[in-house]
Amino acid sequence: MFTIIDRYIIKKYLGTFSFMLILLSIVVLVIDIQQKIPRIENAKLLDPKLDLAYFLMHFYPFWIINLVMTFLSILVFISVIYFTSRMANNTEIVAVISSGASFHRFAKPYLFTSLFIASLSLVVNHFVLPWANIKKNELEAYTYNAANKEKVLGTAPVSAQLSKTEYIFVNSWNKRERRGSGFIFQKFDKNRKLMYELKANDVYWDKDKKQFVLNSYFEKTTNKDDSQKLNNGFELRKSYGHAPEELFPNELLGQNKTTPELIKFIKREKEKGNSNLNAHLNELYQRTSMPVSIVILTFLALSLSSQKRRGGLGINLAVGISLAFIFVFSFEALKVVSENKSMSPALAMWFPNMIFLPLALFLYLKRANQ
Structure with a gap:
């Protein structure tokens, strides 16, 4: 089924991706803890159990899951660019193609590995991440600044349409x-x-x-x-049929629900006449669009980095990080546009994929025909 070359590429793919994943988690965790220690100390004044050790046990493991799933497609993109560029610089790709294998055949392990990660991501996004978000969101407000903490935990007028x-x-x-x-x-x-x-x-x-x-x-x-x-x-x-969190929902509520629960919640709110649901619809559509982007970005990275070029690994990483920034920024910007009702949530959450898919396809076919 898989040749030695296939297994070698899959090992490179998963090994580099795992290293990037662990490295990002450790670096961001240390930076975030250092930044939020004063706010955690303030939280301890409200509840003595809310010390740093408590946050390390009951907040940060779930926060890391959310962080990883948010940047998963970008981690895949940079990982593929990194190890593929190294293979190209070492003329390993030239050797494979020269042996008679087509570029399409060379790309086969990239396809299978990206599909595996995307499938795993789909399951986590739809069913595991909401569980992690429940744990994370119970404490996250305590890590906010005073103004944002007041919005989540403080006193304010609320209303509900039953x-x-x-x-x-x-x-x-x-x-x-x-x-x-x-x-x-x-x-x-x-x-x-x-x-x-x-x-x-x-x-x-x-x-x-x-x-x-x-x-x-x-x-x-x-x-x-x-x-x-x-x-x-x-x-x-x-x-009145529901707890206060359901009657007076905030934008975090959708994050806490599995996809079947979220679909039921959105349907119920529409029946009640609530038209302010774009934040929850964004959450629903993003759970599928982000895993699909893993496959798209894998082939975009393969197309950009599979050829030896002047500047080598450095120029490929520079291009990759720039495109990764554009991809993440477009998602966040389109969320705001959608929540302001200037664009439908479905289009907003799939628009980056709709732009990057033709680009990836064009560059892949161009590379395959060289």
């Missing part, structure tokens, strides 16, 4: 403590007439019974004959 006729508003909701003040629930009929309103001074989430507890509440029900029924009391428990 259906096309039901709405929740909380004037001041603390995400960390899961409690707030100024609660309002409103239900309208099909003619947008207010039929029921529930107000409460204070509200908090009972995680054991999975209910909202409303204190000092006031109810107003409007009957069909326009008469009104009023009711009030000290405490009222209500279940």
Whole structure:
């Protein structure tokens, strides 16, 4: 099935990729820890258990998984450029082609290895990474600066649309403590007439019974004959079908869900009438587009680095790193464009692949015909 040359290239591919992966993880981990130590020390003031050792055990392993999956295609791209350039400089590629093998045959182990990594990446992106993100996102806010930490853990107004006729508003909701003040629930009929309103001074989430507890509440029900029924009391428990994180989702919520869960969540939000879903749709489409880019970038790297040229390894790495920067920057820029509703999420997350695929195909065929 695989010849000696195939096994040699696969070993080179996986060996270089593994080395790059480990090197990136160690370097970035050390830099990130040094940068975030003051914020971790501040987190310890809020909760004594949140020391550096706790973060090393419960945050950084999952943070590394997220980091690796974010830059996986770029790591593959640079790895292929590096070891293929070395093979070209050592005239190993010339020797293989001179033995009678076509360039297409030489590229076979590149195809199989990139498909293997892409398939593994697909499984991790759709099912393993969300689990890692749950662990990571529980603590990540503590590593932010004061302003961004307040956005995630602090107090702010929130609202939710339960259906096309039901709405929740909380004037001041603390995400960390899961409690707030100024609660309002409103239900309208099909003619947008207010039929029921529930107000409460204070509200908090009972995680054991999975209910909202409303204190000092006031109810107003409007009957069909326009008469009104009023009711009030000290405490009222209500279940609105979901936890606060689901009712008042932030952009990180989509990262925490496996793909089947994310699809259900997006469908439910669309049925409720929520049109602000582009951040979650970006997450959904990127989980597939990024693994596909591994195969595309593998052949682009092969085409760029399989020929001996003046400047050798240095010029190939310079070109590779430049293209890698463009690729990553385009993804991040298109996310912002999509979230601003200037481009559909599907097009935004697949657009870099749509640009790089013809380029990779053109350069590969040009190299194969030389």
